[in-house]
Amino acid sequence: MITSVPPIAEPDPSALTCAGDQVGLCAGCQRRTHRYGRGGFPLCQWCAEPVKAKWGAAVRFLSTRA
Template sequence: MASPAASETPYAAAVRLGCSIEQLGYCARCQGYCHRYGQGGGPLCPPCWEIVEQARKRG
């Protein structure tokens, strides 16, 4: 049962993602929190990166 990350606090999301609160942004795919800004950041959260990578491998 995957629950949406909407109820997660920014602090909890930052801890989970291993970044600071200022580096948090919203994932372009699922609108959950992701490490969006700064070093190591990107527009997608880790689960969405995984999905995109899988899709890319399948071509």
């Protein structure tokens, strides 16, 4: 099912369900998304789709923080 991508001004749905201090900008399109903390991801769901298609659904990023 292909859905249209909403305007950048609209946040990723994950940003609406997490604490405000865990919201950040998507590394790809700068949309507000759940970026920090447990369950955070540096990409919004629309930017993550092509990455997951290329690398598989289990793609994760490694934190560079100690």
